[in-house]
Amino acid sequence: MIPSTKPPKHLKMRPPVAVAAERTEDLGPPKIEIRALNFYYGDVRSLHNITMSLADKSISAFIGPSGCGKSTLLRVLNRMYGLYPRQRAEGEVLIGGRDILGPNVDVAELRYRVGMVFQKPTPFPMSVFDNVAFGLRLGGGIRGAELKSRVESALRDAAIWDEVKDKLHADGRSLSGGQQQRLCIARAIAVKPEVLLLDEPTAALDPISTLRVEETLQALREKYCIVVVTHNLQQAARVSNVTGFMFMGELVEIGPSSRIFTSPQDRRTDDYITGRFG
Amino acid sequence: MAIIDPRHAAKQLIYERVFRSATLSAAILVLLILGGVAMSLLRGAWPAISHFGFSFVAREIWNPVTDEFGALAPIYGTVVTSVIAMLLAVPTGFGIALFLTELCPPLLKRPIGVAVELLAAVPSIIFGIWGLFVLAPVLQRHVQPWLIAHLGHIVLVGKLFKGPPFGIGILTAGVVLAIMVLPFIAATLRDVFDTVPAMLKESGYALGATTWEVMWNVVVPHSRVGIVGGIMLGLGRALGETMAVTFVIGNAHRISSSLLAPGTTISSAIANEFTEAVGDLYTSSLIALGLLLFLITFTVIAAAQAMLRRLERRSGAAV
Numbered sequence: 001m002i003p004s005t006k007p008p009k010h011l012k013m014r015p016p017v018a019v020a021a022e023r024t025e026d027l028g029p030p031k032i033e034i035r036a037l038n039f040y041y042g043d044v045r046s047l048h049n050i051t052m053s054l055a056d057k058s059i060s061a062f063i064g065p066s067g068c069g070k071s072t073l074l075r076v077l078n079r080m081y082g083l084y085p086r087q088r089a090e091g092e093v094l095i096g097g098r099d100i101l102g103p104n105v106d107v108a109e110l111r112y113r114v115g116m117v118f119q120k121p122t123p124f125p126m127s128v129f130d131n132v133a134f135g136l137r138l139g140g141g142i143r144g145a146e147l148k149s150r151v152e153s154a155l156r157d158a159a160i161w162d163e164v165k166d167k168l169h170a171d172g173r174s175l176s177g178g179q180q181q182r183l184c185i186a187r188a189i190a191v192k193p194e195v196l197l198l199d200e201p202t203a204a205l206d207p208i209s210t211l212r213v214e215e216t217l218q219a220l221r222e223k224y225c226i227v228v229v230t231h232n233l234q235q236a237a238r239v240s241n242v243t244g245f246m247f248m249g250e251l252v253e254i255g256p257s258s259r260i261f262t263s264p265q266d267r268r269t270d271d272y273i274t275g276r277f278g
Numbered sequence: 279m280a281i282i283d284p285r286h287a288a289k290q291l292i293y294e295r296v297f298r299s300a301t302l303s304a305a306i307l308v309l310l311i312l313g314g315v316a317m318s319l320l321r322g323a324w325p326a327i328s329h330f331g332f333s334f335v336a337r338e339i340w341n342p343v344t345d346e347f348g349a350l351a352p353i354y355g356t357v358v359t360s361v362i363a364m365l366l367a368v369p370t371g372f373g374i375a376l377f378l379t380e381l382c383p384p385l386l387k388r389p390i391g392v393a394v395e396l397l398a399a400v401p402s403i404i405f406g407i408w409g410l411f412v413l414a415p416v417l418q419r420h421v422q423p424w425l426i427a428h429l430g431h432i433v434l435v436g437k438l439f440k441g442p443p444f445g446i447g448i449l450t451a452g453v454v455l456a457i458m459v460l461p462f463i464a465a466t467l468r469d470v471f472d473t474v475p476a477m478l479k480e481s482g483y484a485l486g487a488t489t490w491e492v493m494w495n496v497v498v499p500h501s502r503v504g505i506v507g508g509i510m511l512g513l514g515r516a517l518g519e520t521m522a523v524t525f526v527i528g529n530a531h532r533i534s535s536s537l538l539a540p541g542t543t544i545s546s547a548i549a550n551e552f553t554e555a556v557g558d559l560y561t562s563s564l565i566a567l568g569l570l571l572f573l574i575t576f577t578v579i580a581a582a583q584a585m586l587r588r589l590e591r592r593s594g595a596a597v
Contacts, residue, residue: 080480085384108486115485118481126499134487
């Protein structure tokens with residue numbers, strides 16, 4: 001995962017912590033607090049001492065070259081890495097003030113609170129309605145009319161209701177790629193998670209569908225703490241309040257997107273966003 | 279532009295033609311063999327069919343002395359032993375496959391996987407001997423008395439577990455068949471489950487689903503086409519298995535309501551009696567049994583295909 005080469009010497013190195021704490025306070029109280037997070041694939045360390053806070057009701061974007069650890073960071077936030085042997089995280093991560101890395105954490109409950117959308121649309125092999133109802137049924141207690149209205153409002157929030165309201169019983173996989181991805185967003189937000197993670201959500205979509213998904217994210221900003229990983233710098237600039245640049249497992253800098261994209265503090269960020277590498 | 283030697287091009291064309299006709303004739307050969315088998319079965323079975331008519335499949339009697347033959351007992355035995363085998367092997371195969379793909383520690387994954395494949399490589403005669411000398415006595419002494427004592431009194435179900443514990447019989451044959459088809463079902467299902475994209479499973483986990491919920495609600499529906507295929511493969515084998523069944527079923531042309539009683543199957547009846555069949559009608563009746571087995575397996579496969587088509591149509595544009 002991690003390039004074995006050291007970063008070129010001319011790149012100015014600076015501790016990321018100071019920058020991270022800097023200018024995110026005006027966005028309100030933090031929803032996610034990460035302190036001294038290290039992540040290992042076996043013996044290989046792929047996240048180095050990450051410390052930062054992410055605000056609620058905002059979109060935080062993470063950019064950086066492939067293998068920089070941004071997807072790994074997301075997979076820590078819902079403990080998805082725990083499905084695989086030899087992957088482990090050290091440090092402290094709080095979501096809504098609750099520790100999520102401890103041994104006594106109910107992982108299923110954590111993942112219920114932290115939704116995730118993947119690089120490719122992953123509709124389940126079932127109807128549109130059942131896809132969205134999936135998480136609600138797992139949670140139990142939501143049935144009948146309430147289930148219907150929760151499914152509808154999730155589909156409305158994901159801006160796909162008008163397109164699927166007449167085919168709720170069609171297979172989810174029969175929708176177009178962009179619709180499938182918005183269906184997956186609806187599925188993730190149906191359970192009203194505290195945090196919504198998106199791992200390159202538009203990587204497999206055409207420009208029009210990408211636009212629709214971005215609009216959806218904009219609309220969701222008011223309700224959720226959204227963390228999105230993207231290869232698309234314009235996308236990060238367009239949708240996010242805060243952008244973090246990661247490089248070789250380090251959080252190089254994080255700050256308001258308007259600043260990161262106009263006057264980055266670190267040479268490496270500048271090189272990346274101006275297209276000199278990555 | 280690249281220049282192609284015209285002689286080389288001509289050679290290529292010939293190779294291409296030879297290749298085409300070679301593969302075409304191989305494919306046609308399959309049709310010819312299948313048609314040939316069906317034709318000769320039909321011809322061999324004709325005396326029995328014309329003599330007994332429809333009553334051949336409707337009568338239980340099998341009396342070489344009076345030349346009266348009916349196929350109902352072997353049909354019943356074939357179907358019931360296969361059903362028992364599937365009832366035991368399908369859930370177990372599911373368990374093995376799901377454990378191997380999702381829960382198994384990596385260290386155990388290979389040994390168990392190899393063991394499953396080795397089980398498939400055991401010749402059926404060995405299952406027959408083992409079933410007769412090891413399994414049947416164990417069932418007779420420990421399992422069947424328990425079944426008779428505890429299930430024998432229940433209404434309806436009790437009928438299946440009445441009578442003396444012979445050891446050999448329909449139930450024992452079903453158990454041996456289950457063990458024999460288990461590796462096929464388990465290995466196929468494992469391969470099918472392995473093809474479910476990790477991202478799809480993670481999507482289930484990401485919603486807070488437990489392993490069981492992801493398995494049952496995501497992995498299994500995603501793989502249903504392959505699952506039907508794996509089960510049909512096992513069923514096809516169970517229906518046609520001869521040697522091991524012949525050892526343990528008791529070979530009695532009789533339909534008993536009890537699963538503990540001896541019975542017979544189509545293939546074991548043929549294997550047992552073909553050498554001693556005297557008279558045209560007897561031989562022809564055995565061939566007619568073979569024709570019936572052919573039809574049953576054919577029907578099973580056709581039904582599976584129809585089921586797959588229906589599943590695919592229901593899932594819309596998927597796959």
